[in-house]
Amino acid sequence: MATPTSAGTRDRMVEATIALMRRSGLSGAGINEIVRESGAPKGSVYHYFPGGKQQIAQEALAFHSRRVLAFIDASLAGGRTPAAKVKALFEAFAQRLEKGAFGASCAAGAVCLDLDEDDGALRETIATAFANWVALIDRHLAFPDARRARSFAGVVLTAIEGAYIRGRAERSGQPFRDAGQWLSEAAAREARPRERKS
Amino acid sequence: MATPTSAGTRDRMVEATIALMRRSGLSGAGINEIVRESGAPKGSVYHYFPGGKQQIAQEALAFHSRRVLAFIDASLAGGRTPAAKVKALFEAFAQRLEKGAFGASCAAGAVCLDLDEDDGALRETIATAFANWVALIDRHLAFPDARRARSFAGVVLTAIEGAYIRGRAERSGQPFRDAGQWLSEAAAREARPRERKS
Numbered sequence: 332m333a334t335p336t337s338a339g340t341r342d343r344m345v346e347a348t349i350a351l352m353r354r355s356g357l358s359g360a361g362i363n364e365i366v367r368e369s370g371a372p373k374g375s376v377y378h379y380f381p382g383g384k385q386q387i388a389q390e391a392l393a394f395h396s397r398r399v400l401a402f403i404d405a406s407l408a409g410g411r412t413p414a415a416k417v418k419a420l421f422e423a424f425a426q427r428l429e430k431g432a433f434g435a436s437c438a439a440g441a442v443c444l445d446l447d448e449d450d451g452a453l454r455e456t457i458a459t460a461f462a463n464w465v466a467l468i469d470r471h472l473a474f475p476d477a478r479r480a481r482s483f484a485g486v487v488l489t490a491i492e493g494a495y496i497r498g499r500a501e502r503s504g505q506p507f508r509d510a511g512q513w514l515s516e517a518a519a520r521e522a523r524p525r526e527r528k529s
Numbered sequence: 530m531a532t533p534t535s536a537g538t539r540d541r542m543v544e545a546t547i548a549l550m551r552r553s554g555l556s557g558a559g560i561n562e563i564v565r566e567s568g569a570p571k572g573s574v575y576h577y578f579p580g581g582k583q584q585i586a587q588e589a590l591a592f593h594s595r596r597v598l599a600f601i602d603a604s605l606a607g608g609r610t611p612a613a614k615v616k617a618l619f620e621a622f623a624q625r626l627e628k629g630a631f632g633a634s635c636a637a638g639a640v641c642l643d644l645d646e647d648d649g650a651l652r653e654t655i656a657t658a659f660a661n662w663v664a665l666i667d668r669h670l671a672f673p674d675a676r677r678a679r680s681f682a683g684v685v686l687t688a689i690e691g692a693y694i695r696g697r698a699e700r701s702g703q704p705f706r707d708a709g710q711w712l713s714e715a716a717a718r719e720a721r722p723r724e725r726k727s
Contacts, residue, residue: 355643358556436642440694444639445553448632457698482707485695489704490684493691496638497683500655506687509680513715 341379343369348391349438353431356441357388357453388442389456395438396460402427403464407471414519416471417487421511424491425504433502436495464488474521483521487514539577541567546589547636551629554639555586555651586640587654593636594658600625601662605669612717614669615685619709622689623702631700634693662686672719681719685712 347369351360362376362384380386406423410416428436439457446454465484474480490510497506545567549558560574560582578584604621608614626634637655644652663682672678688708695704 355556355645356554358553358643359645434646439698440691441642443694443698444634444642445556446697447553447557454698454700458700461695461698483711485704486688486708486711489691489695489708490687491691492694493638493687493689496641496690496694497659497687499644500637500641500652500659502652502656506683510684510687513681513684514711517711517715 340369340371340375344371344376344379344387345391345394347371348387349395350435352388352391352395352438352442353435354441356438357445357450360384360388360391385452388453392439392442392453392456392460396456396463399437399439399460400463400467403467404471407468412519413472413474413522414515417515417518418511420468420487421491421494421507421514424494425498425507425511428495428498428507429504433499436499437492440492440495461488472518472522474518476521479521483514483517490514538567538569538573542569542574542577542585543589543592545569546585547593548633550586550589550593550636550640551633552639555643555648558582558586558589583650586651590637590640590651590654590658594654594661597635597637597658598661598665601665602669605666610717611670611672611720612713615713615716616709618666618685619689619692619705619712622692623696623705623709626693626696626705627702631697634697635690638690638693659686670716670720672716674719677719681712681715688712 344365347365348360351364351368365371365387366373366376376387377383380390382389402423403420406420407416409419409423439460442453443457465481465488468487469480469484472480472484474483491507494506494510498504542563545563546558549562549566563569563585564571564574574585575581578588580587600621601618604618605614607617607621637658640651641655663679663686666685667678667682670678670682672681689705692704692708696702
């Protein structure tokens with residue numbers, strides 16, 4: 332039976348895994364690193380996660396996915412028009428990168444670029460996370476053309492993942508803000524009834 | 530003195546490092562993996578690269594950077610208008626991802642998400658590569674507003690790096706093609722004299 336203390340240990344190990352993945356992907360989140368980062372007793376990983384690294388990685392990505400969903404939801408709610416929502420979203424991610432001193436990005440993105448052919452289950456977890464994030468962005472923007480709306484929401488996610496890469500390389504939140512500027516301009520046009528269709 | 534054979538071995542090791550980085554970043558390009566992937570004699574890494582993994586990683590990223598520059602240049606040249614150039618560029622990257630069976634992306638992007646604080650030199654090499662690619666895209670598009678032109682060229686690179694992440698997760702070239710569609714629409718508008726300024 333899990334005691335409050337053991338639940339705390341388990342949670343700390345998941346949090347440590349997310350933090351390590353955000354820094355350097357799957358390769359950075361080895362069992363030894365998780366034990367060190369979480370301060371958990373050495374033998375506890377296989378006690379709490381009998382499936383080992385695969386299980387803890389899956390749980391960490393699923394937890395990360397829900398947390399980012401809530402972050403995107405709160406950030407988009409900060410704007411009143413689609414254009415303002417897009418701008419607020421990229422500004423929130425820029426600040427998230429800056430707060431982490433340009434050393435942490437998206438756990439899903441970082442793990443994704445470490446995957447090999449044996450990691451099909453992790454890849455599917457990441458693809459599901461991306462699909463959920465895109466669907467949420469799509470719902471917030473509510474563009475009139477459903478097909479273009481979904482495509483645009485996907486491009487917003489594409490730009491977030493790419494801006495983390497450029498932002499870490501360039502140690503700057505500017506790639507987020509540039510993407511936010513151009514995509515908010517596109518969102519403003521898309522939200523209007525389209526002249527060429529009228 | 531390097532013989533043709535030794536030059537071949539050295540080149541094969543750099544190529545192997547690039548291939549490994551494209552698959553799983555810095556963590557995937559260990560000395561053992563480089564030896565195995567290149568078929569080079571075991572002792573040859575420190576013979577050709579006395580600086581070890583750090584040196585071979587630097588050379589691989591610098592070589593990758595020049596190769597991608599040429600790829601971007603050739604791809605952008607395939608379009609006659611800025612909008613067509615942008616679309617051709619993203620189509621070329623979509624096909625590049627598909628040819629690699631969704632298992633390989635950009636070495637610079639993949640390494641970037643593996644970096645820790647001790648990897649400052651590699652980070653700078655990647656930042657320089659990104660700056661060179663953005664400057665090239667900027668020159669091809671030749672928008673009237675120089676500040677917006679540079680910002681847009683950066684967003685094109687942001688979208689390329691992000692589309693690699695989504696494309697690998699979703700096993701699809703569509704994230705590249707969606708980004709190409711939206712950014713080519715923005716490019717078409719930007720290339721025209723702007724009505725709100727006239």
